[in-house]
Amino acid sequence: MNQRRPGFPARLPSASSGPGAPKPSMSNPVRAVPRVAPAPAGVGLDSSTVRERMVRRLADSGIGSASVLAAMGAIERHRFVDSALVNQAYEDTSLPIGLGQTISKPSIVARMAELLLGAPVAKTEGLGRILEIGTGCGYQAAVLGRIAKEVYTIERLRALHEKARDNLRPLRLTNVHLILGDGMLGYPKGAPYAAIISAAGGEQLPEQWCDQLAVGGRLVAPMAGPDGKQILLVVDKTTAGLKQTVLEAVNFVPLKSGVA
C-alpha cells in the first residue's frame, strides 16, 4: 500500500458527480425486490465448474489468499441473484438486487476480504469478530462467514435484510448474524471488531466505526476522495492512533442514514 495519507478523519469535499453517483448498471434500478432464484438449472447443474473458473480469474488478477479463494469457490453466488440474472452470476460484474442496490462484483468482494485478513490482529489470531455495513443480498456476508469467526452484518433496508435472511437460511451459517439498523452508527453490541467492512460509500468516515474497531483492527470502506470520486480506504487502528491508506478508485452504492 504505497498511497498517500490524507488527514484524519477523512472529511473530504464532495462533488456533484460524487460518491453517491450510481454505477451505469444502477441507471435502471429494480424497484421491487425480485424473488430469489431457487436452484437454477443451467448454472445450478454445473455451478462448481463456473465458480472454479471465477476463482482462477481472481487468483490470476492477484488475489493470493488461499482462504479467500476457497471462500469464493464455496459460496454459490447464483443463489443470491434474481433468476433472470443467474447466467451472469459468475461474471465479474455487480448486479441489481432490488431497491436500487447491487451485489458487489466478485473481484471487489475478494479484494476487500483479503484486505481484512491483513489486519494486524488477524495475522496473529486469525480474523475474529467483524462487522459488515450493508448486508444487501447477503452474499458478501456468506463469504466473510468463511474467513472470520463471527460476522455481524447490518442493513438499513428491511426488504433486503429479509431477503438476505432468506438467502442465507439454507447455508446454516451459525456465525453470521443479521441486523436491521443504521450501520452509520456501527453496531456497538458486537464491538470491538477485528475488522469493519462497508459495502456502501459515504462522504466521511463515521466516528463510531473507528471507536468500535479493536486495536490491531482494520477498517476497509469506500469513501469520497478529494475530487469527490470514491476511493477504497483502509484504516488500521494502532496503539499510536489511526493510520489511513488510500487505495484504488471504486464504485459503490451510497451510504445512507436511517432505516427504511
Ligand code: SAH
Ligand atoms: N454486501 C452486499 C452489497 C450490498 S450493496 C451484497 O453482497 O449483496 C450495499 C448495501 O448497503 C445496500 O443494501 C444498502 O441498502 C446498504 N446500506 C447503505 N447505507 C447503509 C447504512 N447506513 N446501514 C446499513 N446498510 C446500508
